[in-house]
Structure formats: C-alpha cells, structure tokens
Amino acid sequence: MAGPLQKNKISLGSKDSSYLISDSFASIIKHILLAVITGAIAWAFAAILKEIIVHSNEYLFSNFQNDATYVLSSSHGNDLIKPEINTPETRSILEHMKSPWIFLGIIMIGAFVRAFLFRSKSWHTSQGDGATDTISYFLNTYNQSGAEQIQDRYSKPTFLEAIRRMFITALTLGAGGSGGLEGPIIPIGESVGSGICKKFGIKDQNTLRTIQIAGIAAAVCTLLNAPFSSALFALEVAYAERIIYRTFLYSIFAVITAFYLNRIIFSSESASLxxxxxxxxxxxxxxxxxxxxxxxxxxxxxxxxxxxxxxxxxxxxxxxxxxxxxxxxxxxxxxxxxxxxxxxxxxxxxxxxxxxxxxxxxxxxxxxxxxxxxxxxxxxxxxxxxxxxxxxxxxxxxxxxxxxxxxxxxxxxxxxxxxxxxxxxxxxxxxxxxxxxxxxxxxxxxxxxxxxxxxxxxxxxxxxxxxxxxxxxxxxxxxxxxxxxxxxx
Missing domain, CATH: 1.10.3080.10 (Clc chloride channel)
Structure with a gap:
C-alpha cells in the first residue's frame, strides 16, 4: 500500500541510528510532551474528518433504502433470490429511492471541485491516497543530512497541508467516492507531527522523525480506535520488517492520547469503525x-x-x-x-x-x-x-x-x-x-x-x-x- 517497495523500506530504514541515542530525563519528558500534543492535535484533525465522512455518507446513502421482502430459493437456501410479490410488505425499489439525481449531482460536483483545485500546483500533493508519497518522502530523508532534512520539511506546508488533505478527502469520500480513510490520514498525521516540531523549533532529525510517526499513529488510532495496532501500523508501513523501538515507545503516548479523547468525546459505539x-x-x-x-x-x-x-x-x-x-x-x-x-x-x-x-x-x-x-x-x-x-x-x-x-x-x-x-x-x-x-x-x-x-x-x-x-x-x-x-x- 504505502511507500516504496519493501526492500527499499528495509534498506533506507536500516540507516536509522536512533537506537544509539541515550535520552536524558529532560529529553524523555520533552519527547513525551511533544508526542502527547501531537496526538491531541492529530486526533482533532482526524476526528473532524471522520465525522464529516460518516455523517455525510449516512445522509447521502439514506436516500437508498431497499425494504423489499426477499425469499431465498435453492436446494441449499442461498443460491437464488426472488422478491415476494403481491404482499403488503413488498414495495418497488423505485418507490424507496428518493432521488438518484441528488447523489449523482453531489458526487459529480465534488469531482469537478477537486479537478478545479488540482489545476493549482499547491493542491497536487493532496491527490491520491497520500500515504505512498508521504512514506517515500519520509524514508528519503535518510539520504539527507540533518540540517537538509529539517530545512526541506519546514519549507513545505504542515498544518495547511493537513487542512488541504482534509478538504480533498471530504470531497472524495464525503461526496460518495469509494475508498478507505486511513490513506489520507497518514499524510494528515505526518503534517501535524511536522507542524508541531516546526512550532517548537525542533532541529534534531531523529526527534522530527519520531514525532512524524507519532502523528501518523495517533491519526490512525482515531480512525480505528485500536492503540497498539495503530502504533505498530505506523512503524511497519514506514520501515517494513524493522521496528524502531524508541520511535514505537514514544508513539504509544500519542495513540493513548487519541484513544482517550475518542473515548471521552464519542460513545464507545461511535468511536469504533x-x-x-x-x-x-x-x-x-x-x-x-x-x-x-x-x-x-x-x-x-x-x-x-x-x-x-x-x-x-x-x-x-x-x-x-x-x-x-x-x-x-x-x-x-x-x-x-x-x-x-x-x-x-x-x-x-x-x-x-x-x-x-x-x-x-x-x-x-x-x-x-x-x-x-x-x-x-x-x-x-x-x-x-x-x-x-x-x-x-x-x-x-x-x-x-x-x-x-x-x-x-x-x-x-x-x-x-x-x-x-x-x-x-x-x-x-x-x-x-x-x-x-x-x-x-x-x-x-x-x-x-x-x-x-x-x-x-x-x-x-x-x-x-x-x-x-x-x-x-x-x-x-x-x-x-x-x-x-x-x-x-
């Protein structure tokens, strides 16, 4: 799914030397605070987008309700189906479809708006799933020096990119397109993590990578409401078969923050997908x-x-x-x-x-x-x-x-x-x-x-x-x- 081929992930990820870092108590506290702040803000972005998608889909698809009564007919009970006719409960599908033209209009308007926005180069990074480009760009930083990586990432939009991605995703999935929300969630989480580091003036590339992964993990946790899996997913999707334990442990604080906010803001039923x-x-x-x-x-x-x-x-x-x-x-x-x-x-x-x-x-x-x-x-x-x-x-x-x-x-x-x-x-x-x-x-x-x-x-x-x-x-x-x-x- 996301990023370059597995062998490239392993090759570039093997250049990570964060396991050699011995964090001081002050550094541990700093990383935990950054992870918690990132988790909270990534949760806010992802939760808003998730609610927009879920509720817009509920409204859009509520126009299509098939209340016809069906009977199963076959020697095994499920090979063929036939709607029962001449019964009070049976109704025509057409009678229950409020307006297919509304649906067609919404999905086409969303597509034309996206097409218009994509004419601008600043919106090009918001096309597609986003995960592929985000992970590829993330791994390519191992070919850069620390100063080059920091300067390169901070020169690009962070929170603005997350907002753009949210808008395009809402126009895609919220208007009736088909796909998953975790793809756009990955660049949103990475952008939030980068934005937090930029705001706090982080100059260390290992810290930046750690908080970027923490942002991805928190955003995914907001969607799936599964903290351990989300932290593990963020690492595996970036590094494939190599687990960076230092990054994983700090990401835990971000996913727990997102998980906690999910639980206190949403009901247990709505928090789970x-x-x-x-x-x-x-x-x-x-x-x-x-x-x-x-x-x-x-x-x-x-x-x-x-x-x-x-x-x-x-x-x-x-x-x-x-x-x-x-x-x-x-x-x-x-x-x-x-x-x-x-x-x-x-x-x-x-x-x-x-x-x-x-x-x-x-x-x-x-x-x-x-x-x-x-x-x-x-x-x-x-x-x-x-x-x-x-x-x-x-x-x-x-x-x-x-x-x-x-x-x-x-x-x-x-x-x-x-x-x-x-x-x-x-x-x-x-x-x-x-x-x-x-x-x-x-x-x-x-x-x-x-x-x-x-x-x-x-x-x-x-x-x-x-x-x-x-x-x-x-x-x-x-x-x-x-x-x-x-x-x-």
Missing amino acids: FHIPQEHAYTLMEYVQVSIVAIFLSAPCGLGLKLFFNYLKKKTQSLPILLAAPIGALCVALIALGLWFWLGIEPKYILGMSEGTLSDLLMGSGSPLLQVWWILLVIIVAKILSTGFTLMTGGSAGLLVPAMILGGTMGAVVFHLHHFIPGLTHTSPNIFIIAGIASALVAVIEVPLASIALVIEIFGSVYTPAVLLAVSVSHLLTRKLKNHFNISY
Missing part, C-alpha cells in the same frame, strides 16, 4: 479449515486488487487533469446506481468506506441480499472497480478499509459455499469473515504484525489462532506470488 459481536471459542480444526479456505481466496483477491489498480493507473494517466476526477466519479456513480436499479444493492455497501458492510455481515443484520453468495461476489467486484476509479483519478482515499471489506466479504462467500467442501460443518460465518479480513489485510498492505494486532484488538482475542494462521500463510503465499508475477506495490 466496526461493530461486531463477541463469540464463543472455536475448535482448532475449525480454525485450520476455515482459515485455509479464506486465505486462498482472500490473498489472491488482494493481489488482484493491486494488479487491477496498476492497470487502471496506466490507462488513466493520459487523461487531462480537468477530466480525470469527473470521469472517475461518473464511473463510480454508474456502478452504484446500476446495481441499485438492477439488483437492489444499496450504495452504502459499495461507496464511501463501506464499514457497515462488515458490521452487517458479522451481526447478520442489514439487507437480506448479504446472505446470497453471488450477490456478495458482485459487491466485491463493484467495490474493487469503484475504489480503483476513485483512487486512480486523483481521489483522496486509502486501501486499508477496502482490503478489510473485500477480505471479510470473500470470507462470507466461502461460508455460504462451505457445503461444497467436505468436512466443513461450521454454523457461523464470523470466523470465515475474520480470517478473510486478516489475510486480505496482509496481502494488500504488507504489515503482518499490525494486521494481527489490529484484527485481534477490533474483533476480539477469541479469533487469535485463526488470525495468526491466516496472516502467516497469507503473507508467505503473497510474497511468493508477488515475486513470481513481479507485482510491485
């Missing part, structure tokens, strides 16, 4: 069976996502800057509206962050269409296409949340098809879904430790064995496939 039930423990054989099935579908799904995005990027690079965003937004709108008219699939399962998809799958709530395996496959394809058109035409969004959605949905597909696999008799889809999330996360983003910690922190320790197995096998399989097909990230 996903809402899931806790379950009983499963047998070891169930973990092994379901994890293997989910892995071998979710890992290729993640790799297919990257292959498609690389292809789409090549095709859209030649588009004029004023046309790229509107064309991408129009494609996204046509996908969502087409599936709404054709199959009654609500756009909330395809557009925006789509975080409600996982919650509905795990809770067994939401649209009854989510109980049909081929509908889930349609949602997977639509999510890949809509996210690709959003990101590859300059939209500000990320891949972490879409990876979770795709993996979890693929896991649900496996559950509904499990009757074709001898020996699988599990009655709940949740372990399939969780294993799919874990394997897709590591396949797309390549942060195995953070993937393990994130899934366990969000969904519960009861899934630990399945998550460990899913991440381990998926990471090994993904690396092999990447090398074989020469897939770059």
Whole structure:
C-alpha cells in the first residue's frame, strides 16, 4: 500500500541510528510532551474528518433504502433470490429511492471541485491516497543530512497541508467516492507531527522523525480506535520488517492520547469503525479449515486488487487533469446506481468506506441480499472497480478499509459455499469473515504484525489462532506470488 517497495523500506530504514541515542530525563519528558500534543492535535484533525465522512455518507446513502421482502430459493437456501410479490410488505425499489439525481449531482460536483483545485500546483500533493508519497518522502530523508532534512520539511506546508488533505478527502469520500480513510490520514498525521516540531523549533532529525510517526499513529488510532495496532501500523508501513523501538515507545503516548479523547468525546459505539459481536471459542480444526479456505481466496483477491489498480493507473494517466476526477466519479456513480436499479444493492455497501458492510455481515443484520453468495461476489467486484476509479483519478482515499471489506466479504462467500467442501460443518460465518479480513489485510498492505494486532484488538482475542494462521500463510503465499508475477506495490 504505502511507500516504496519493501526492500527499499528495509534498506533506507536500516540507516536509522536512533537506537544509539541515550535520552536524558529532560529529553524523555520533552519527547513525551511533544508526542502527547501531537496526538491531541492529530486526533482533532482526524476526528473532524471522520465525522464529516460518516455523517455525510449516512445522509447521502439514506436516500437508498431497499425494504423489499426477499425469499431465498435453492436446494441449499442461498443460491437464488426472488422478491415476494403481491404482499403488503413488498414495495418497488423505485418507490424507496428518493432521488438518484441528488447523489449523482453531489458526487459529480465534488469531482469537478477537486479537478478545479488540482489545476493549482499547491493542491497536487493532496491527490491520491497520500500515504505512498508521504512514506517515500519520509524514508528519503535518510539520504539527507540533518540540517537538509529539517530545512526541506519546514519549507513545505504542515498544518495547511493537513487542512488541504482534509478538504480533498471530504470531497472524495464525503461526496460518495469509494475508498478507505486511513490513506489520507497518514499524510494528515505526518503534517501535524511536522507542524508541531516546526512550532517548537525542533532541529534534531531523529526527534522530527519520531514525532512524524507519532502523528501518523495517533491519526490512525482515531480512525480505528485500536492503540497498539495503530502504533505498530505506523512503524511497519514506514520501515517494513524493522521496528524502531524508541520511535514505537514514544508513539504509544500519542495513540493513548487519541484513544482517550475518542473515548471521552464519542460513545464507545461511535468511536469504533466496526461493530461486531463477541463469540464463543472455536475448535482448532475449525480454525485450520476455515482459515485455509479464506486465505486462498482472500490473498489472491488482494493481489488482484493491486494488479487491477496498476492497470487502471496506466490507462488513466493520459487523461487531462480537468477530466480525470469527473470521469472517475461518473464511473463510480454508474456502478452504484446500476446495481441499485438492477439488483437492489444499496450504495452504502459499495461507496464511501463501506464499514457497515462488515458490521452487517458479522451481526447478520442489514439487507437480506448479504446472505446470497453471488450477490456478495458482485459487491466485491463493484467495490474493487469503484475504489480503483476513485483512487486512480486523483481521489483522496486509502486501501486499508477496502482490503478489510473485500477480505471479510470473500470470507462470507466461502461460508455460504462451505457445503461444497467436505468436512466443513461450521454454523457461523464470523470466523470465515475474520480470517478473510486478516489475510486480505496482509496481502494488500504488507504489515503482518499490525494486521494481527489490529484484527485481534477490533474483533476480539477469541479469533487469535485463526488470525495468526491466516496472516502467516497469507503473507508467505503473497510474497511468493508477488515475486513470481513481479507485482510491485
């Protein structure tokens, strides 16, 4: 997902010498205070953006409510669906769609505004997911002297860049684009960390890097409400297989600050992106069976996502800057509206962050269409296409949340098809879904430790064995496939 190739991350990260630093008590206190201040301000930026996105999506997608009554019809109970007719409860999809033109107008207006802003060079850094450029730029500082790095970073916008990124992201995801919020959150957190260091006159490059990572970690924690995973994610996405413990420990103070503010400002339900039930423990054989099935579908799904995005990027690079965003937004709108008219699939399962998809799958709530395996496959394809058109035409969004959605949905597909696999008799889809999330996360983003910690922190320790197995096998399989097909990230 973010930054240069893994080998480049490891190579440049190996130049870090902060482990040789012996902090004095005054230095420890200074770094903790900087981390706490950074955590609080990064939380404010990320929380405002998150609320804007969530509430705008709720309003936008509330125009699409499919209240038709469905019955499942097949020998296995979920192969085909037919809406019951001639009953008082059954209503036409068209009667429940308030106005597709409002949605189409909003997503296109957002795209045209973005296209207009991108005409100015000062807004160019706010295109795309932002994570890739941020991490690449961060690692390239190891090729600079301390004075060069400090001067170079401070000469560029910090808080202003965070505000610009927030605005573009709101115009992308808030207007109905498809993608995750963690991509834009990374440059926002880095900009806040750099801004804090600039305001306090920090001249040490190791301190600057530490607070930049702390800002990223705090911003991600605001989104996911998982402090340990967020600190680990910030390090792994920057350094790959090398963990800088000094930076990690100071980042903990930033994520705890963000986590605490999440808890006291928001309810426990709204603070978490996903809402899931806790379950009983499963047998070891169930973990092994379901994890293997989910892995071998979710890992290729993640790799297919990257292959498609690389292809789409090549095709859209030649588009004029004023046309790229509107064309991408129009494609996204046509996908969502087409599936709404054709199959009654609500756009909330395809557009925006789509975080409600996982919650509905795990809770067994939401649209009854989510109980049909081929509908889930349609949602997977639509999510890949809509996210690709959003990101590859300059939209500000990320891949972490879409990876979770795709993996979890693929896991649900496996559950509904499990009757074709001898020996699988599990009655709940949740372990399939969780294993799919874990394997897709590591396949797309390549942060195995953070993937393990994130899934366990969000969904519960009861899934630990399945998550460990899913991440381990998926990471090994993904690396092999990447090398074989020469897939770059």
